Amino acid sequence: MAVLNSPEESPPERRSDSLRRLITTGRLDARELTTATLLLVDVISLVMVAAGHVGPARVAVALTAILSVPGWAVVAHLDLRWPAAEVALTLATSLAVLLVVGQLMISLRAWHPSAAWLAVGGVSAALLIGRLARPWIGVGGS
Secondary structure: OOOOOOOOOOOOOOHHHHHHHHHHHOOOOHHHHHHHHHHHHHHHHHHHHHHOOOOHHHHHHHHHHHHHHHHHHHHOOOOOOOHHHHHHHHHHHHHHHHHHHHHHHHHOOOOOHHHHHHHHHHHHHHHHHHHHHHHHHOOOOO
8 A cells, every 4th residue: 555645645546446537527548548549540550451442541540550559559558657758669669560570571571561560450459459448357457
């Protein structure tokens, strides 16, 4: 149990409190909103890639997804609570994941960027859904 410095201080919000707030007020905190938004971007990009859609909309969605989704799928689970570090780690992790996947494709002489994004985006979607589901399944609450 945490020791509070003064009687006016309240303990940090628990994950179950976050779920209760969502149910009672319909509001998400910034991290949950970011996760939900990036999950939506990820699903849209996966549908566009799977359907073979081309055009400016796919470019915009793809750039947003490539630079943010794989990284946030990992960083969101870290609970850093320092926005600057989260943004930097999200970008760095996204680029690192995609560089490793690209290098593997080149090394294996199997260059299929659409298939690679379907795989990376699918794993990222699963991680993002897991992050959003934590309050419901009781994981990570303190």
